[in-house]
């Protein structure tokens with residue numbers, strides 16, 4: 299497959315290069331090979347993208363929602379038709395197994411375009427009757443130019459989860475992918491324009507944090523949506539606040555997964571696997587603090603080890619492979635350092651813990667048992683395949699411990715006690731909760747965090763609120779009065 303794109307950026311409906319920008323390599327995580335060479339956006343490229351977005355947006359907002367939606371839904375169909383090639387590209391970009399990318403990346407992007415394309419025609423204001431025959435009507439308006447900044451774990455999905463609601467509401471988008479995974483957003487831009495999106499409405503510019511920072515502070519930008527870490531989120535939120543811009547912050551987490559001893563053990567083990575090892579643990583909502591009630595601790599750890607033995611670790615392009623490499627040298631080094639900390643702090647290594655000796659960024663699925671709340675592996679986001687298993691005795695104790703974190707992205711519970719399940723979900727300080735399941739993220743449901751994990755919601759009708767604003771128009775039918 300040709301992994302080198304025609305150029306680094308996609309602006310005003312076409313590929314654009316500027317070799318004056320800092321060069322960086324794209325690496326296939328499974329082998330460490332360079333698969334593309336890119337250039338970071340120069341100030342001129344950033345200017346071109348924002349000017350194009352600014353120029354194209356008013357006419358797009360003036361189109362009917364039905365027309366806008368038709369283009370998004372056409373793009374969704376094209377993504378599905380090309381799912382195989384897009385999934386291979388995503389595997390090259392991220393290292394995630396084709397078994398995953400073929401069902402969870404381009405397809406999830408298509409879901410977003412289909413969903414928001416469907417909603418576009420239904421975005422209306424309301425009529426509000428006042429006394430004496432006077433009234434107000436509201437108009438749901440686009441914000442203008444939205445900037446999207448992506449993380450490296452779900453590059454296609456993030457490009458679409460931000461682009462689809464933005465475009466459906468009549469905005470233009472300038473998207474900056476993570477410098478680690480810059481390839482697939484370009485394909486999304488290509489497809490959107492092939493589907494009929496007018497030039498200038500979905501632009502992609504490449505670069506590191508400085509390019510993101512330049513976009514955030516630009517006065518031509520009305521909204522910023524970031525998927526990234528909490529430290530980056532704090533910087534971006536503060537910079538956007540100075541310009542009073544709208545924000546969506548999808549940030550990191552250290553989510554709790556609570557398994558009571560009445561749970562279906564096999565399902566609970568499946569939940570813990572999905573909450574820790576899918577995408578080699580590189581999922582923001584992962585339930586990496588697994589609280590297991592003492593009565594089933596030994597059975598849980600035994601069954602978990604047996605199930606982990608079934609992981610197929612190998613060539614990510616092989617459809618049988620179910621566990622791939624980490625995304626980068628930097629990320630595997632972070633994970634390694636946390637494994638060392640876990641050992642040093644006295645946690646018991648119950649599974650894995652070693653790098654796999656081959657080119658690329660390979661590490662075993664890793665489980666620590668006997669973890670306590672104060673350990674670094676129980677407090678900090680690792681963003682890799684490291685599960686921390688903590689013991690607990692009763693519900694009140696585990697709820698206090700589960701919520702004792704600065705994060706609040708997600709939380710899960712496995713139990714067969716119906717009332718307890720809902721009581722626990724109500725008590726979690728988290729934006730996204732799961733009962734007897736984990737890490738589902740369908741486009742129909744709101745997704746996002748509380749506390750340090752974020753602001754705003756992606757997906758669902760809730761996202762519309764974050765990509766549009768309401769104008770109130772007061773209409774007087776009788777005579778206007780004034781004091782003098």
Ligand SMILES: NC(=O)C1=CN([C@@H]2O[C@H](COP(=O)(O)OP(=O)(O)OC[C@H]3O[C@@H](n4cnc5c(N)ncnc54)[C@H](O)[C@@H]3O)[C@@H](O)[C@H]2O)C=CC1
Pocket residue numbers: 447448449450451452474475476477505506507508509510511512514525526527528529530531533534547548549550551581582583679681707747751752
């Ligand atoms: N809540 C969510 O929906 C998700 C959150 N994440 C979080 O993302 C993190 C991993 O992704 P990374 O790419 O390492 O995160 P990161 O925070 O290092 O980078 C995210 C993006 O922000 C850009 N950036 C960095 N500094 C910036 C600045 N000062 N101004 C503007 N942009 C800047 C980067 O170039 C990148 O595109 C994890 O913490 C993870 O939890 C990842 C996926 C989903």
